[in-house]
Amino acid sequence: MAGELVFVGLGLYDHLDISLRGLREVKDAAYIFAEFYTSLMPGFVLDDFRKISGKDVTVVSRRNLEDEGGKAILERARDAKVVLLVPGDPLIATTHIALRLRAEREGIKTKVVHGASIISAVVGLSGLQNYRFGKSVTIPFSEGGRLSKTPYLVVAENKARNLHTLCFLDVRAEENKYMTIKEALEILLTLEENNRQGVITGKNLAVGIARAGSGDVIVKADAIKDLVNFDFGRPPHSLILPAEKLHFMEAEALIVIANAPKWVMEMSK
Amino acid sequence: MAGELVFVGLGLYDHLDISLRGLREVKDAAYIFAEFYTSLMPGFVLDDFRKISGKDVTVVSRRNLEDEGGKAILERARDAKVVLLVPGDPLIATTHIALRLRAEREGIKTKVVHGASIISAVVGLSGLQNYRFGKSVTIPFSEGGRLSKTPYLVVAENKARNLHTLCFLDVRAEENKYMTIKEALEILLTLEENNRQGVITGKNLAVGIARAGSGDVIVKADAIKDLVNFDFGRPPHSLILPAEKLHFMEAEALIVIANAPKWVMEMSK
Structure with missing residues (x-):
């Protein structure tokens, strides 16, 4: 046979x-x-x-x-x-x-x-529009104290084209290490400090998604400086860095579904 | 209740x-x-x-x-x-x-x-790498003889950044019209004729995927001028326009999985 x-x-x-x-x-x-x-x-x-x-x-x-x-x-x-x-x-x-x-x-x-993938799941769960996502990127843990600059460059490139960035967070199953949204945001803020191009500041909007596909999925949008203190619970986590401009319906969806602050409506004007 | x-x-x-x-x-x-x-x-x-x-x-x-x-x-x-x-x-x-x-x-x-989505399915089926896809785009049927230039602009933008483009093909269920890969390629070639920026020529590589998720899925990569004559069978169809440069493993995958011509190896050098 x-x-x-x-x-x-x-x-x-x-x-x-x-x-x-x-x-x-x-x-x-x-x-x-x-x-x-x-x-x-x-x-x-x-x-x-x-x-x-x-x-x-x-x-x-x-x-x-x-x-x-x-x-x-x-x-x-x-x-x-x-x-x-x-x-x-x-x-x-x-x-x-x-x-x-x-x-x-x-x-x-x-x-x-085929099976359901985090790639489409987080798009749907966030309410952001699929055709507005640029290239995606993985945020890796630091290696010997060194941070990869790639996530910063990808977000910068996408933002310059008015596109959202989907960030996968590092998985090191052998060490039982799964990057959290908090860790990812801290890495991004450090990259901003090192590069100072205003790409990822504390004021910028981010959307965290925890445990997509489970009964206790959490989707929460906020300014990075506030989101970094939000308790998303257990991994796996994913992160979206939206473009500076939102479609009106994207802003509405973030408020209704992701409990975003009201000022995201200003991003759709 | x-x-x-x-x-x-x-x-x-x-x-x-x-x-x-x-x-x-x-x-x-x-x-x-x-x-x-x-x-x-x-x-x-x-x-x-x-x-x-x-x-x-x-x-x-x-x-x-x-x-x-x-x-x-x-x-x-x-x-x-x-x-x-x-x-x-x-x-x-x-x-x-x-x-x-x-x-x-x-x-x-x-x-x-969640359910399996064409978004991740075609990435996996093509063997192309997920993080190398830029923004995706829908290729619409012409409206009153007029073609939308958007697909051309999106592919151009992605190619300038060395990224692949996933193209969704227009669905008009009410009229029982589902765009085929052949129709999509003809639209893209017409857009090239109208714009002449060398973004989508007959020599460029494209990857067609028909009936993803079914037992008779077809994945075929070839130069657009040849792919336009390939019989993919019934819809639904999807299309990928790869970047000019391929990773070595992407080229190998296209040859083994998508029956691509051997010259795609040159695209990985």
């Missing part, structure tokens, strides 16, 4: 965020692997997933997928149907693309079952 | 693309509405959905949601749990945001259950 490798997206929060199509693929597979190091799925419990799928799941690490090239997965996929469960929508992380290319080159058929 | 309006994403293709969480909300609701005019879900059959959910679904039109402001939905949501089923991930379309704001202003609680 010819094998197959199916990438199945788990969606955002827990074992209920997989699609019916994804669950069907799982039930139909001979081997199920899962990785949880590219994103945090705080509500996902393996035992719950075993109950709904009737299947055992082998969790793979970054070392398994990257250093070892996913060898264990590819070996089984040569003559059996294998599912790799992935948080969010599959193939957004380079790691998964690399594995897919290795499989295809070895003659193993691959397939994708 | 206090009412509630739950926006549930249906995902990309058919009735199996809803999440387990979404289906649970449907089973638990007193009234189910659905709209299919913002996106095409070609495999979705109401009867199949009734079978898996045990629920009747009322399909609403653009007129119901926009001209009438979703009155029928809001009236029921005042004192009962109501689900609105939406293709893809909810609240990406302005229409849904407007309905959510009206509900919240009337004191009706709202909630979102």
Whole structure:
């Protein structure tokens, strides 16, 4: 029998965020692997997933997928149907693309079952308009005390074009470190201090989103100097830095949905 | 009993693309509405959905949601749990945001259950890197013989920053018109003829994606002059116009996954 490798997206929060199509693929597979190091799925419990799928799941690490090239997965996929469960929508992380290319080159058929992604979720949850987002960026933790300037440059470039910036916050699953909105804002304010171009000041608006897809999702918009003190609770967190100008309906949405201060209406004039 | 309006994403293709969480909300609701005019879900059959959910679904039109402001939905949501089923991930379309704001202003609680979106799906399917996408754009059909110049300007702006452009293709569900990749490329080539800035020529690379999320998804990359003759089959279609420079792994992915011509490797040098 010819094998197959199916990438199945788990969606955002827990074992209920997989699609019916994804669950069907799982039930139909001979081997199920899962990785949880590219994103945090705080509500996902393996035992719950075993109950709904009737299947055992082998969790793979970054070392398994990257250093070892996913060898264990590819070996089984040569003559059996294998599912790799992935948080969010599959193939957004380079790691998964690399594995897919290795499989295809070895003659193993691959397939994708999509899942809800933080990329579209935070756009919808914020009420900001999708076509007004520029390039997105990840805010990394400092490395040996050094901060990457990239987030600052990306926000500056987007703001110059009157575009919003979606910021993914650093995930270091091996160290159990998930960047919070507070940490991200402090990094951005430090970058502003170091560069002083007025791109990200305490007065600027930011929108924080915590635990997208869960029952206790929080979406809160405020000036950075105030948002930095807002308690968003547990990770995962995401952050949006809006453009200086808002569409009228974006301002309204931020007030109604994200409890923004009334002065955001001025940004739509 | 206090009412509630739950926006549930249906995902990309058919009735199996809803999440387990979404289906649970449907089973638990007193009234189910659905709209299919913002996106095409070609495999979705109401009867199949009734079978898996045990629920009747009322399909609403653009007129119901926009001209009438979703009155029928809001009236029921005042004192009962109501689900609105939406293709893809909810609240990406302005229409849904407007309905959510009206509900919240009337004191009706709202909630979102996310679904797979074309926004992340086409990124993953193409093998191109998410953080290299700039602003996205919709390519509209001509209106009275006049073409919108916006797509040309957006692609030009993104290319100047070495970024990819995701193009959504126009959907006019009421007229059963769904723009094809061929039509979109012809519009872009006409815009190039009218503007002559060398932004979108026949030699440039484009990536077409047809029926994302389905069993017969097609992803094909080629020079625009050749891609315009490629048969992608039935809609829905999407289009990516990549930057002039590719990352080495992006070029490899396009060759392996999207059957791109070998010269795309030159774009990664």
